[in-house]
Amino acid sequence: MKKQNMFWLLLFAVLVAGGLLLFFSRGHGEGTVAVVSVNGEELERIDLSKVRRAYDLDISTEYGHNTVHVENGAISVTQADCPDQICVAQGKLTGSGIPIICMPHRLVIEIEGGDLDA
Amino acid sequence: MRKTGKLALMALLTAIALTIFVIENQIPAPVPVPGVKLGLANIITLITMKILGKKEAGAVLLVRILMGAVYAGSPSTLLFSAAGGLLAFLVMCLLVGRFGDDQLWIVSALSGIAHNAGQLLACVLVVKTPGVFAYAPILAASGIITGVFTGFAAQYLLRALKKTRIW
Numbered sequence: 661m662k663k664q665n666m667f668w669l670l671l672f673a674v675l676v677a678g679g680l681l682l683f684f685s686r687g688h689g690e691g692t693v694a695v696v697s698v699n700g701e702e703l704e705r706i707d708l709s710k711v712r713r714a715y716d717l718d719i720s721t722e723y724g725h726n727t728v729h730v731e732n733g734a735i736s737v738t739q740a741d742c743p744d745q746i747c748v749a750q751g752k753l754t755g756s757g758i759p760i761i762c763m764p765h766r767l768v769i770e771i772e773g774g775d776l777d778a
Numbered sequence: 779m780r781k782t783g784k785l786a787l788m789a790l791l792t793a794i795a796l797t798i799f800v801i802e803n804q805i806p807a808p809v810p811v812p813g814v815k816l817g818l819a820n821i822i823t824l825i826t827m828k829i830l831g832k833k834e835a836g837a838v839l840l841v842r843i844l845m846g847a848v849y850a851g852s853p854s855t856l857l858f859s860a861a862g863g864l865l866a867f868l869v870m871c872l873l874v875g876r877f878g879d880d881q882l883w884i885v886s887a888l889s890g891i892a893h894n895a896g897q898l899l900a901c902v903l904v905v906k907t908p909g910v911f912a913y914a915p916i917l918a919a920s921g922i923i924t925g926v927f928t929g930f931a932a933q934y935l936l937r938a939l940k941k942t943r944i945w
Binding site (some may be wrong): 743 | 806807854858895901904905907912915922923926
């Protein structure tokens with residue numbers, strides 16, 4: 661194999677490994693305040709540590725419909741009428757770091773990091 | 779190549795790309811990460827650039843993205859795929875001359891990163907939530923993996939095509 665090819669292969673391998681490592685080491689952050697927004701507009705702000713009984717939120721906008729399940733310490737999308745269903749497959753969000761995204765509906769759910777009392 | 783022949787070939791390539799794009803859209807996402815996809819239609823963009831040229835590849839890509847949104851996507855995903863496609867195309871144009879026919883996988887991997895970067899940037903601009911950048915590392919990784927894969931596919935296809943006398 662050419663030297664140049666070897667260089668690129670190694671570079672790509674390092675980038676892939678680094679990327680995966682970086683991504684999977686995130687998402688376990690502190691924080692309990694979940695923010696639900698569509699198209700950059702904040703719709704709901706919920707302190708998940710204070711949720712006593714689980715409930716469903718219906719998020720219906722011009723882009724589509726999502727059912728957001730809110731429970732103590734976790735938030736997830738349980739239903740969506742988007743074609744890819746990636747937001748549903750992402751499962752429960754329990755800590756800050758990696759937000760849930762439904763790209764076709766421009767929906768983002770993230771848990772804010774940091775101290776609750778701050 | 780005659781003008782009509784070229785036009786017919788471009789139409790054929792666009793149809794193939796569109797078909798691949800629509801079929802790929804039917805396959806459920808392998809991992810629950812927004813933006814991760816195989817990008818098999820990229821094979822046609824690479825091939826078009828190699829056998830016809832940059833301008834022609836750009837035209838095929840543009841028509842494929844627009845018609846792909848009509849057939850498979852939604853208006854709001856058009857923006858993301860257009861942003862990704864454009865950035866990937868620019869990187870491809872810059873690099874394709876610097877690498878040989880047997881190094882298309884390198885060009886493809888780098889344009890794969892560019893595609894996902896463009897898509898992520900468009901997404902962050904739209905939803906105005908910088909937290910979405912948390913997906914950057916895994917999107918870079920997936921851009922490389924799928925880019926290498928489609929790049930090799932294009933390479934082998936190009937080798938096979940060169941034995942024919944299509945153009």
